[in-house]
Amino acid sequence: MKFDERQEQQATVIKPLEKRLDSNVSEELKTHMNAIVQNGHLKVVLDLSDVEFVDSSALGAIIATMAALQPHGRLMVCGVKNNVLALFRLTRIDRVIPVMENIDEAIRAMSCD
Numbered sequence: 001m002k003f004d005e006r007q008e009q010q011a012t013v014i015k016p017l018e019k020r021l022d023s024n025v026s027e028e029l030k031t032h033m034n035a036i037v038q039n040g041h042l043k044v045v046l047d048l049s050d051v052e053f054v055d056s057s058a059l060g061a062i063i064a065t066m067a068a069l070q071p072h073g074r075l076m077v078c079g080v081k082n083n084v085l086a087l088f089r090l091t092r093i094d095r096v097i098p099v100m101e102n103i104d105e106a107i108r109a110m111s112c113d
Helices: 026-038 056-069 080-090 103-111
Strands: 005-006 011-016 045-047 072-077
Touching: 011 026, 011 103, 026 045, 026 056, 045 103, 056 072, 072 103, 080 103
Parallel strands: 011 045, 045 072
Antiparallel strands: 005 011
């Protein structure tokens, strides 16, 4: 699994370069995200703008990242397509992980912390 990873102001922006986040890549996603947290990055933006499908195993990896960042870090997602957003709403993940329109909006929201 490939990622685009960069620092933008105080946040680490991670962009999976996959169209599908499913059981075939969820362990890699979890491992990569955990490594970022373990390296001290406490403000993480997950850019899902290339992702068209997320299954429950990938959703678990995202939730595990949020949990690993607690209590001092923060995770936000952005660029979420409608079908993925529907899953976030159905599972109510959007109530615990902020969903922003784009990277700039997520970084602005993090800077208010």
